[in-house]
Amino acid sequence: MTTYTPDTAASGVENILKLLEGRWKLIILFHLFDGKVQRFSDLERLISGISQKMLAQQLRQLEADGIVSRTVYPQVPPKVEYRLTAWGQALCPALDALLKWAEQRDSLLGCS
Amino acid sequence: MTTYTPDTAASGVENILKLLEGRWKLIILFHLFDGKVQRFSDLERLISGISQKMLAQQLRQLEADGIVSRTVYPQVPPKVEYRLTAWGQALCPALDALLKWAEQRDSLLGCS
DNA sequence: CAGGATCCACACGGATACTG
DNA sequence: CAGTATCCGTGTGGATCCTG
Numbered sequence: 001m002t003t004y005t006p007d008t009a010a011s012g013v014e015n016i017l018k019l020l021e022g023r024w025k026l027i028i029l030f031h032l033f034d035g036k037v038q039r040f041s042d043l044e045r046l047i048s049g050i051s052q053k054m055l056a057q058q059l060r061q062l063e064a065d066g067i068v069s070r071t072v073y074p075q076v077p078p079k080v081e082y083r084l085t086a087w088g089q090a091l092c093p094a095l096d097a098l099l100k101w102a103e104q105r106d107s108l109l110g111c112s
Numbered sequence: 113m114t115t116y117t118p119d120t121a122a123s124g125v126e127n128i129l130k131l132l133e134g135r136w137k138l139i140i141l142f143h144l145f146d147g148k149v150q151r152f153s154d155l156e157r158l159i160s161g162i163s164q165k166m167l168a169q170q171l172r173q174l175e176a177d178g179i180v181s182r183t184v185y186p187q188v189p190p191k192v193e194y195r196l197t198a199w200g201q202a203l204c205p206a207l208d209a210l211l212k213w214a215e216q217r218d219s220l221l222g223c224s
Numbered sequence: 225c226a227g228g229a230t231c232c233a234c235a236c237g238g239a240t241a242c243t244g
Numbered sequence: 245c246a247g248t249a250t251c252c253g254t255g256t257g258g259a260t261c262c263t264g
Contacts, residue, residue, distance in 0.1 A: 016214040017138050023237075026129050040246050051238055056247060066221050077245040078244085086223035090216045094209035102128040104202050109178050111198035135257075152226050163258055168227055189225040190264080229262075236255080243248075 019065045024050055024058045026095070029088070032068060033095060037083045067091070131177045136162055136170045138207075141200070144180060145207060149195045179203070 020026060024047065031038055031046050038046070044055055059082060062068040067088040073079040084091070132138060136159065143150060143158050150158070156167055171194060174180040179200040185191040196203070 012214060013142055013211065014139055016210070016217075021135065023133065027126055030125055044246090049238095051240095052247065053239090053249090054237060057237090072246095076244090078247080080246060085220075087213075087217060087220040090220055091213050094206055094213050097206035097209045098128070099125065101199075101203050101206050102124060105128075105199060108197075108199040108202055156226095164227065165229095165259090166257060169257085184226095188264090190227085192226060225264100227263085230260085231258105233258085234256095236253105238253085239251090241248105241250085244246095 019061075019067065022058050022061065024054055025062060026098075028055075028058055028062065029067070029084070029091065030095060032082060032084050032088070033092060035083065035089070037081050040080050040082070043082065062088075131173075131179065134170050134173065136166055137174060138210075140167075140170060140174065141179070141196070141203065142207060144194060144196050144200070145204060147195065147201070149193050152192050152194070155194065174200075 020029075027047055027050075028043060031043060040055070040059075043059075044050065044052065047055070059068065059070070063070050066085055068082050069085050069088075071081045071083070073081070132141075139159055139162075140155060143155060152167070152171075155171075156162065156164065159167070171180065171182070175182050178197055180194050181197045181200075183193045183195070185193070
C-alpha cells in the first residue's frame with residue numbers, strides 16, 4: 001500500500017489506460033476472455049479486418065505489459081498459444097462490465 | 113430485444129469499443145465519474161497535456177454518442193458544463209472495475 | 225470562457241511480399 | 245503456421261492564432 005493522492009491516482013489511471021490503447025487490444029482481450037486459449041491463426045480468423053502485422057504487434061505489447069502470455073510449442077508447423085496472465089484475467093470483470101454497458105444502450109439512450 | 117448471434121454480439125462489442133476509442137476519451141470520462149460536473153476549463157486543467165482542440169473534439173464525439181451531455185449557460189462570459197448522460201453513468205461500474213484492475217497490478221504481476 | 229480554423233508532423237495502421 | 249520486413253497513406257493529435 002503506497003501513499004495515494006488524487007494526483008498520483010489520476011496519472012496512474014492514465015498509465016493503465018495506455019496499456020489498453022490501440023485499435024485492437026480490447027477486441028483481442030475479449031477473445032481471450034474467460035481463460036480462452038487461442039492460437040495466432042484463431043485470433044486472425046476471429047477478428048475480422050485485422051492484419052497480421054497489427055495482430056502480432058498488439059499481442060507483443062500486451063505480452064510486454066504482462067497482460068497476455070505466449071506459449072510456443074517447438075514443432076513443425078509452429079504452434080503458438082495466447083492466453084491471459086493472472087493480471088489479465090483480473091481484467092475480466094471490467095470487460096464484463098463493458099459488455100453489460102453495451103447491452104443497456106437502447107434502454108438508456110432516451111433518458112438523457 | 114433483437115436476435116443475437118455470437119456474430120452480431122462480436123460486432124456489437126466492436127462498435128461499442130469504437131465509442132471509447134481515442135486517446136483522451138476514457139480519461140475525460142474518469143473526470144466526469146460519479147456524477148461530477150465539469151466546465152470546459154476544468155477539464156482542460158485536470159487533464160494535463162490535452163489541447164483545446166482535442167478536448168473539444170472528444171467531447172463532441174462523446175456528446176454525439178450519447179455518453180456525455182453539454183449544458184450551455186447563455187451568459188457572458190460563456191459557461192458550459194459537461195456531465196454524463198444516463199447511459200454514460202451506466203459506464204461507471206466498468207470504469208470502477210478498471211480502477212480496481214489497476215490496483216491489482218503489483219500483486220498479480222509475478223504470478224505469470 | 226469556450227471554443228473554431230488552420231497548418232503540420234508523425235505514428236498508427238493497412239497491403240503485400242517474404243521466411244523459418 | 246506464425247510471424248517479420250517494407251512501403252505507404254491517412255488520421256490523429258499538437259501548436260498556434262483567432263472569435264463570439
